[in-house]
Amino acid sequence: MRDPYWLRWLEDSERFVPETRSCRPEVIDSWLVDDGETRAFHRHVARFTAACAQLRPDRVGTFLDAAQEWIPSAGRWFPRAEMASPEGNPQLFLWLRPAPPRGETVRLWVSPSPDGRARPRVKGPDLTSLAQLRDAAVQAGADEAVLLSRNGHVLEGSTTSLLWWRGDVLCGPPETAAILPSVTRAEVLALATERGVEFRPELATPAELAGADVWTLNALHGIRPVAAWADSPFTTAEPGRAEQWHHLLAERNDHETGQ
Structure with a gap:
């Protein structure tokens, strides 16, 4: 499973479902997951939560915790969390994608x-x-x-x-x-x-x-x-x-x- 794909977060049931892709995002955050480890994930949670506060003030932390659990524990991944508002309804999405190689300069x-x-x-x-x-x-x-x-x-x-x-x-x-x-x-x-x-x-x-x-x-x-x-x-x-x-x-x- 190495191809990027999209997931939509269902808040009521606290689970992800497949999505073709989200609409234009209003807030995003990306982080590197290397063999299951993420540097300073708490800072990403704080930044994304603060940015979403006006449009999606509740349960963002639950969404991000679930996102981390969904990401494979092997390999390098660069997931992107998104908050978008299709039809004016703020929703949360996860774009799961492999990480490109690290650049040196x-x-x-x-x-x-x-x-x-x-x-x-x-x-x-x-x-x-x-x-x-x-x-x-x-x-x-x-x-x-x-x-x-x-x-x-x-x-x-x-x-x-x-x-x-x-x-x-x-x-x-x-x-x-x-x-x-x-x-x-x-x-x-x-x-x-x-x-x-x-x-x-x-x-x-x-x-x-x-x-x-x-x-x-x-x-x-x-x-x-x-x-x-x-x-x-x-x-x-x-x-x-x-x-x-x-x-x-x-x-x-x-x-x-x-x-």
């Missing part, structure tokens, strides 16, 4: 237009426009599009959170910026605290990141260093630290889950 492309998302702090409403930006990045020979504020500051990628290093200080956009509450970013910042590494909120333009060790973060790939910037002379730092922290993050998750 990223090539960035800077969007020429300022961030135009309607709801940047909720995952789902701007899915179509973000997909179009990522397609533009791929056409430019990159892997990921970088979103900029109207002042030209780096916010995040179309599918990733961004952090960077200034010497031994970890930096990134402040929480007050128009960025998605990233689960992987939260885990990395928690790891930084545990290791005594300072985190400094910073607003930076792409040019101000030239030569910096820049990371992209998401649930699917974990931590990946930026290897290049498309259509720019920006240089990048050596990627060794990113791989070290990627493994530290995995070890932190193993410690938390007792594995």
Whole structure:
């Protein structure tokens, strides 16, 4: 059973039934399941529940717990939870899909237009426009599009959170910026605290990141260093630290889950 397929959650009977696919989602969340293990699943539950609160305030946790039980215990999976409202009735869906291989590095492309998302702090409403930006990045020979504020500051990628290093200080956009509450970013910042590494909120333009060790973060790939910037002379730092922290993050998750 390796092909993606859709399930709809029946709240009254607390079970899944097959679905052709959902209508356009209003809220989504995705997480990596590797041989039955998920990093920081509680953070995904909290983010998805908070985003659904206005439209589907009850029983979301029960749905997500059932989703985890449905996912096969062997192999790599990248399920997506969705809240959609066919005919105005908020419903919950699960898209069960195999996870693609992990990428090791990223090539960035800077969007020429300022961030135009309607709801940047909720995952789902701007899915179509973000997909179009990522397609533009791929056409430019990159892997990921970088979103900029109207002042030209780096916010995040179309599918990733961004952090960077200034010497031994970890930096990134402040929480007050128009960025998605990233689960992987939260885990990395928690790891930084545990290791005594300072985190400094910073607003930076792409040019101000030239030569910096820049990371992209998401649930699917974990931590990946930026290897290049498309259509720019920006240089990048050596990627060794990113791989070290990627493994530290995995070890932190193993410690938390007792594995």
